[in-house]
Amino acid sequence: MQAWAPLSPRQWNEAHARHLLRRIGFSATPGAVDDAMQRGLHGTIEYYFGKTRPFPIPHRVQREVTELPKLRQEIRTAKDEEKRRMLRRDERTLSSSSYQDFAISWLSFAREQENSPQEKYVMFLQDIFVVSREKIKPAAYLYQHQNLLRREGFGAYPDLTKSVSRSPAMINYLDLHRSSKKSPNENFARELFELFTLGEGNYTEQDIKQAARAFTGYRARGSRFIFDKNAFDGTPKTVFGRTGNWNGDQVIDIVYDQPAAATFVPREFLKFYLAEEPLPEPYLEQLGRLWASKGYDMHFLIETVFTSRMFYQPEYQGNLIKSPIHYYIGLCQDLRLDVIPFPTRVLGSLRGMGQVFQTPPNVRGWVGGKHWINTTTLAARRQLAQTLFNPIDEEKLNADDFVELQAARAEDRADFVVTEERLSGLQDKSPEYISEHFCRYFLPASPPDAFRDTLARYLKSKEKDYVEGIKEITVAVLQSPQYQLS
Amino acid sequence: MHNEHTPLPVTRRDFLRASGGALGFLAFSGFAPSLLAQSALKQLPKAEKDRTILVLVQLAGGNDGLNTIVPFADDNYYRLRPSIGLKQDQLVDLSDTLGFHPSLDPMARLFYEGQLSVVQNVGYPNPNRSHFRSSEIWETATDSDVNGYTGWVGRYFDNACAGTPTDDPLGVHLGDQVPQMFAANDPHNVFGLQARGRVAQQEKEDVMLLESLTTASTKDENASYLQHTMMDALVTERRVQALINDYRTPVNYSGDGLSQSLKRVAALIAGGMETRVYFVSQGGYDTHSNQLGNHANRLRELANAMSTFQQDLKKKGLDGQVLTMTFSEFGRRPSENASQGTDHGTAAPLFVMGTGVRETLVGTPASLDLKKNQDLEFSTDFRQVYATVIDKWLQADSTQILGQQFETMEFI
Numbered sequence: 068m069q070a071w072a073p074l075s076p077r078q079w080n081e082a083h084a085r086h087l088l089r090r091i092g093f094s095a096t097p098g099a100v101d102d103a104m105q106r107g108l109h110g111t112i113e114y115y116f117g118k119t120r121p122f123p124i125p126h127r128v129q130r131e132v133t134e135l136p137k138l139r140q141e142i143r144t145a146k147d148e149e150k151r152r153m154l155r156r157d158e159r160t161l162s163s164s165s166y167q168d169f170a171i172s173w174l175s176f177a178r179e180q181e182n183s184p185q186e187k188y189v190m191f192l193q194d195i196f197v198v199s200r201e202k203i204k205p206a207a208y209l210y211q212h213q214n215l216l217r218r219e220g221f222g223a224y225p226d227l228t229k230s231v232s233r234s235p236a237m238i239n240y241l242d243l244h245r246s247s248k249k250s251p252n253e254n255f256a257r258e259l260f261e262l263f264t265l266g267e268g269n270y271t272e273q274d275i276k277q278a279a280r281a282f283t284g285y286r287a288r289g290s291r292f293i294f295d296k297n298a299f300d301g302t303p304k305t306v307f308g309r310t311g312n313w314n315g316d317q318v319i320d321i322v323y324d325q326p327a328a329a330t331f332v333p334r335e336f337l338k339f340y341l342a343e344e345p346l347p348e349p350y351l352e353q354l355g356r357l358w359a360s361k362g363y364d365m366h367f368l369i370e371t372v373f374t375s376r377m378f379y380q381p382e383y384q385g386n387l388i389k390s391p392i393h394y395y396i397g398l399c400q401d402l403r404l405d406v407i408p409f410p411t412r413v414l415g416s417l418r419g420m421g422q423v424f425q426t427p428p429n430v431r432g433w434v435g436g437k438h439w440i441n442t443t444t445l446a447a448r449r450q451l452a453q454t455l456f457n458p459i460d461e462e463k464l465n466a467d468d469f470v471e472l473q474a475a476r477a478e479d480r481a482d483f484v485v486t487e488e489r490l491s492g493l494q495d496k497s498p499e500y501i502s503e504h505f506c507r508y509f510l511p512a513s514p515p516d517a518f519r520d521t522l523a524r525y526l527k528s529k530e531k532d533y534v535e536g537i538k539e540i541t542v543a544v545l546q547s548p549q550y551q552l553s
Numbered sequence: 554m555h556n557e558h559t560p561l562p563v564t565r566r567d568f569l570r571a572s573g574g575a576l577g578f579l580a581f582s583g584f585a586p587s588l589l590a591q592s593a594l595k596q597l598p599k600a601e602k603d604r605t606i607l608v609l610v611q612l613a614g615g616n617d618g619l620n621t622i623v624p625f626a627d628d629n630y631y632r633l634r635p636s637i638g639l640k641q642d643q644l645v646d647l648s649d650t651l652g653f654h655p656s657l658d659p660m661a662r663l664f665y666e667g668q669l670s671v672v673q674n675v676g677y678p679n680p681n682r683s684h685f686r687s688s689e690i691w692e693t694a695t696d697s698d699v700n701g702y703t704g705w706v707g708r709y710f711d712n713a714c715a716g717t718p719t720d721d722p723l724g725v726h727l728g729d730q731v732p733q734m735f736a737a738n739d740p741h742n743v744f745g746l747q748a749r750g751r752v753a754q755q756e757k758e759d760v761m762l763l764e765s766l767t768t769a770s771t772k773d774e775n776a777s778y779l780q781h782t783m784m785d786a787l788v789t790e791r792r793v794q795a796l797i798n799d800y801r802t803p804v805n806y807s808g809d810g811l812s813q814s815l816k817r818v819a820a821l822i823a824g825g826m827e828t829r830v831y832f833v834s835q836g837g838y839d840t841h842s843n844q845l846g847n848h849a850n851r852l853r854e855l856a857n858a859m860s861t862f863q864q865d866l867k868k869k870g871l872d873g874q875v876l877t878m879t880f881s882e883f884g885r886r887p888s889e890n891a892s893q894g895t896d897h898g899t900a901a902p903l904f905v906m907g908t909g910v911r912e913t914l915v916g917t918p919a920s921l922d923l924k925k926n927q928d929l930e931f932s933t934d935f936r937q938v939y940a941t942v943i944d945k946w947l948q949a950d951s952t953q954i955l956g957q958q959f960e961t962m963e964f965i
Contacts (some may be wrong), residue, residue, distance in 0.1 A: 152842065201685040343775070376800035386773045419729045428733065429689065429700050437778055442722065442786035443731050443745030445779075449763075518769035526764050539759045547766045548779035 069512035070350050071209035071357060079108045086337055086384050089511055089553045090340050092116060092175040093372060093393050094400040097508060099180055107262070108374055112301055115184035116369050122176050122186075122217060124210060127168035131161050131207045131486035134287050158549045159204075166206040167410035170424045171471075173213075174392075174406045174413065175480070178399050185217070185420045188332040188369070190392065191339045194214040195263060195332075197229045198240040200425045209425050211290050212236035223333055225323045229316050241430070243285040247298035251279040260322070266334075269327035270307070277304040323363065336368060341383050343436045350377070385512030387440050387553045392422035394448055397553075398455060398545060401509060405480040407459075408471040416454075419447030452545040456485050456538055489508040490541070491534045498526035499539060518549070570945055587799035605946050608831045608862075609706075609734070610811070610876040610952075614811070614839030617682065618884035618901025618929075620848060621657070622671055626650035629921035632864075633887045637844055637895070647671070648914060656852035659860035660904065664913055668863065668872075669906045670964035676931025677902030680883065684839070684897075687882040692733040694936050694955055705954060706830050707737030713949035714829065714890055715779060722789055725821060727814040728833040735748065740778065742785045746793060746835070749813035760787065796824035799804070804865045809854045811835040815862040823869050829947070838881060842892035855879075859906055860892055876907040876946050880935070884887035888925050903938065905964050909946065912963040937962055 073084070084103040084109050085095035092115075103111045112272045124132070138158050145151040177186035179289075198212050212234045231237055232255070238244050243281040246252035260270040284299030285292070304313050306321055313321070322328055333354045337346055343350070354371070361367040372378055389397060395417065399406055407413060417424055427433050464472065475481065493501055502522035506514055522540045529536025544550060622631050624639040626649065636905050644652025645661040654663045662671035679697045681687045693701030703711075722744035724735045767783045800820035806812040814833040823830065835857050835858075837851045859877065866872040884901025900919060919929040940951035940959035952958045 152892060202683070261745075323860045388771075388775050388779065411820055415729075421731065429702065431702060434702065434914055437740050437775065440779060440782050441731060441740070441743050442782060442789060443726070443729070443743065445786050447729065448743070448792075462916070512773075515769050518766055521762070521769060523763040525765075539762065542761060543762045543766055548776060548783045549766075551779050552773075552776060 069162045070377045071354055071371055071375045074376050076107060078379075079104075083108070083113070083379050085511070087111065087373060087378065088113070090378075090387070091189055092180065092400075093177075093389075093397040094180075094183075095511075096180070096400055096403075109370075110498060112370055112373050114220065116188075116366065119218060119221065120182050120185055120347050121492055122182075122214065122262075124214075125165075125168040126171035127165045129205050130171075130208050131165035134161060135205055136380075161372060162204050166200065166209075166425070167414070169206040169210055171406060171408055171410055173424075174396065177392075178396050182401060183396070183400075187321045187393075189213060189217050190390075191336065192227075192340065193219045193425070195235075195335060196237065197262070197427050197430055197432040198234075198236040199427050199429075200423075201428075203236045203291065206425070208236040208239070213425075221366045221369075222364065224365055225319055227365070228259070228319050230280065231263070231316050232259075232285065232319070233292040233358070235292060236492065237291050238285050238292070240413070243282055244281050244283065244287055247295075248280070248283050248300040249298075249475055250448065251276075251283050251300065253279040255279070255282055255285075255319075259319075262283065262430060262432075264319075264322050264331055265325060266331045267325045269325065269331075274286065274306055277306050278318050280304050281318045287521060328363075329359040332363075333358055333368060333372075336372065339435075340372065341378060341387075346377075361476065362447060378412065385510075385552050388432065388434060388436055389418055389551055389553050390421035390439060391444070391448070392424075393553065394420065394551065395451065398452065401545075402455060402485050404455060404482050404484065405475065407483040408475040408480070409464075409468045410471075411468075414453075416447060416451045420444050420451070421447075428495050431496075445551075448551065449546045452542055456542055458484055458486070465540070485538075485541075487534055487538070490537045493537050494533050498523040501526060507540065507542050509544050511552050514549050518547075559942040564859075565785065571577060581710065586641065603947070604827070604829065604874075606822060606829060606831070606875045607942060607947060608833070608875060610817075610855075610859070610877060610883040611732070611832070611834040612834045612838050612879055613688075613834055615687075615883045616838045616846065616851075616879075616881040616883070616901055617840060617848060617895050618674070618898075619887060620844070621654050621852065622647065622673070622902045623652045623654065624918055625652050627921050629923070630887075630961040633921065633923065633925070634889045637889045638894055651914075651918070654849070654852050656712075656826060657822075657856045658851045659708045660856040660906075661886055663860060663863060663906060667913060668908055668910055669904060670910045670913050671902055672962070673914070674882070674900045674901050674919040674929065674932045674965055675901050675916065675935050675938060676929070676933075676934055678931075680899040680928070682883065682899075686884055689733060689936060691880055691882055694939055701923045702736060703738055704734035704736045705943075706732075706734040706832075707741070708954045709830070709943060709949055710735075711737050711739050711949060712740045712953050715743070715891070720785070720788060721792075721827040722785070723828060724830045725818070725826070725828045725838040728834055730746075732832050732834075735830075740782075742782075742789070743785070743826075744789050744793070746817065748810045748817070749808075754889055755851060760880070765924075769770060781829070783953060792824075792826070793821065796820050796826070800824070802865050803868055804861050806861050806865075807854070808859055808910060809858070811854055812858040812861060815858050816865075819862060819869070822866070822871055822875060829888075832871065840885070840894050841896060844889075845950055859904070863906055864942060872908045876905065876909050876942065878938070878942065879904045884929060887923055887929060888927075899928045901929075906937065907965075910964050915962050915964045934959060938964075941965060 081104060084100045088103060090097040098389055106114055116511045138154060142151055142154045145154055147293050160235055171342040176182055195215060196216060200209060203209055215230055215234055217229050237386055241255040241258055243255045244254045253275050258273045259274060261267055281304055284295040287296045301312050303310055306313060306318055309321055320538050330351045334345060334351055357371060360369050414424055526540055597678035597785050601611055601680045606659035612690050623639050623644055625644060632639045632761060645658050654727040660669055677697055680894035681690060681697050692704045695701035706724060722742040724743040726732050726745050731743060731745060749821050764787050767780055782850050797817055797820045806816040816832045835855060840848050857939055880903050880955060881901060881941050884898045886898040890896055916933040936955050937959045943949050944961055945965050
């Protein structure tokens with residue numbers, strides 16, 4: 068049990084605090100590190116994960132919630148094709164404006180440092196309980212699903228799994244709404260075993276077929292779950308060798324009697340937070356046993372892992388590749404910027420980096436790690452870092468973006484790019500000093516001397532235009548391979 | 554306003570506070586320099602010059618096959634399409650029963666020269682009518698009830714191109730998203746560039762700076778992977794920029810995205826890039842309403858772009874090395890809808906272009922003896938087309954890459 072034993076409070080230091088903050092959130096800014104040092108390790112975990120911070124429904128998502136059912140009713144009753152086509156266009160506009168609002172609002176929420184660990188954890192859960200805008204167009208349902216994970220994600224995992232089986236977005240995404248006694252659809256049952264609870268190799272095709280019958284009759288009416296008794300198959304099924312008139316919840320309970328259930332979520336958790344390569348099985352089994360003995364409580368798993376000695380082993384530091392969202396939010400935090408309120412620009416940048424908001428490519432979610440990185444996505448990352456230093460040309464903004472900009476300013480969000488004025492705050496510092504300063508605060512691990520020397524030398528050559536030089540080396544550090552790591 | 558302290562000062566006081574932090578982090582220094590970054594820069598011996606190249610042209614949105622290759626001799630066609638059916642006298646001759654859409658005249662000429670093959674009625678069992686899902690099926694080349702992650706081209710890279718000694722990317726795509734076709738199990742050098750517009754200048758000081766930072770290496774695996782990829786990107790960008798900006802050609806590409814994309818592909822091929830697969834895309838095929846004019850414009854762009862590209866390759870003596878193939882996620886419904894358009898359907902023909910083409914009309918046409926809103930039944934599985942290209946053109950093992958054996962065809 069040594070590996071998962073807690074780090075001694077005497078060992079808690081700034082290096083650990085930085086590692087923790089980068090892994091549970093998106094950055095380790097000096098202010099946040101100071102706070103973490105004052106709170107101590109347990110206090111820091113308690114501060115970030117002790118209570119749920121609600122993410123209020125964005126305005127235009129709320130509008131979609133109220134207007135979409137009416138619109139759909141009109142489409143159903145529309146007399147002619149032309150009218151229907153117009154209404155469908157309205158529906159698309161409604162959903163896309165809702166989606167854009169969801170994206171900007173969520174990024175802004177997650178960007179607030181105190182919310183970051185919770186929202187990163189929600190991203191982890193969304194990577195297990197995957198739904199995608201490729202199939203679920205209304206952002207209202209995507210929001211509802213995300214919010215379910217946020218609300219219930221810190222309790223017992225089997226309970227969360229049951230709630231997810233009733234999530235309208237999930238019901239549609241995995242075709243539960245088409246599953247009936249007459250023709251059970253196996254999609255949900257398969258992913259329940261493979262991707263939510265047990266992992267490949269821990270169930271049979273027969274288990275899937277039988278379990279699928281237990282999830283018949285799950286329906287969504289708009290954003291509401293409905294159980295259609297008539298479509299439910301109440302006859303006996305045999306799942307994992309146990310026979311009964313099981314319903315969906317009972318199948319999930321049976322799943323949690325399977326040994327593989329104890330290690331599946333811990334394995335995914337460690338892959339997301341600790342290391343791409345799986346840990347040796349004995350460590351996983353230990354963690355799984357502990358987790359199972361606490362009723363598969365997620366808060367327990369969070370606390371155990373993040374306070375463990377294992378988590379702070381040197382070989383696990385500074386070597387996870389940031390996801391595009393991590394990179395984006397991390398930049399905003401490291402540079403103390405607000406999320407720019409231009410949805411097309413932000414969403415385009417995320418797309419270019421390979422992570423379309425709320426749109427994982429398939430049921431497996433984002434693969435992550437090295438798969439985030441290729442020359443195309445790296446170019447998009449470089450482009451993003453660069454744009455955060457280019458002034459916004461208000462003359463050239465389109466009307467929508469202009470309105471968004473005004474609205475953001477009215478809410479006191481106004482710092483969208485790094486200004487020359489801020490950079491000039493460093494102009495009386497030496498090249499060596501600045502270079503050291505950036506390396507220490509931006510990078511998750513100390514870079515080789517050559518890295519520092521290159522920066523300092525470059526800055527020295529820019530004596531005539533020192534502030535421009537500072538800007539260029541800042542951008543280069545943020546674009547460098549080293550900054551892509553966490 | 555955020556009251557956090559960040560590495561970049563807000564005020565002088567902030568800065569002083571920020572820089573007062575502990576030095577504990579420096580304890581992790583002492584990485585050995587790796588040779589990775591150097592090897593990325595080094596000129597390695599070139600692979601054989603006459604390797605084959607595949608260019609994939611995506612017709613995004615679902616191309617209407619029945620109005621592309623028109624079965625004018627079948628009365629059912631006019632029964633199903635009373636208002637958007639194309640009259641025989643408008644068509645360009647293909648066979649006794651089939652005609653090319655009038656916009657495809659330049660491609661019809663290639664057909665008569667034996668450089669274009671029409672593969673009829675290509676699809677797959679249990680068709681899916683979602684753009685996204687059906688594209689995914691075409692790109693991953695799986696059965697329609699299997700969720701694949703890797704693309705068939707990516708698996709070709711995994712299987713056949715491991716350890717190829719080249720600095721050049723194996724795959725190049727035009728547009729800002731890596732196509733799922735390129736998704737692989739192992740990381741490979743794939744490169745993306747914009748379809749048109751200015752190619753950024755890469756000789757600037759700040760790029761050189763980034764390059765120097767990139768060569769300052771570390772030993773961690775992910776770090777060196779990042780380093781390697783960044784170096785690939787910087788080196789390739791410079792090379793691509795030079796090739797595209799310096800490209801001179803006697804042929805005239807139009808200004809549309811597809812033509813400009815193919816011009817770039819021609820520049821890279823002519824410049825000796827050792828890339829094996831190029832991916833370009835043309836949108837606008839989702840013709841739910843007022844199809845006639847829109848579809849004619851898309852096909853005109855397509856035919857002009859393809860034939861100009863082929864002409865260009867020929868003038869450069871490269872036509873023997875390149876095979877170009879179109880694909881679309883699905884065809885469209887045989888019955889027209891009430892908006893003079895067509896809805897999502899199933900099978901459709903595709904084109905294969907190059908001097909490597911053998912038979913110019915392959916596969917069998919679909920039966921149109923259908924009820925209203927009934928779909929076409931495919932006769933050639935799209936993976937037969939892939940298998941043919943993999944085995945006969947790319948000289949790799951299609952059974953391994955596609956996970957099943959598919960009968961190959963005679964178009965090459």
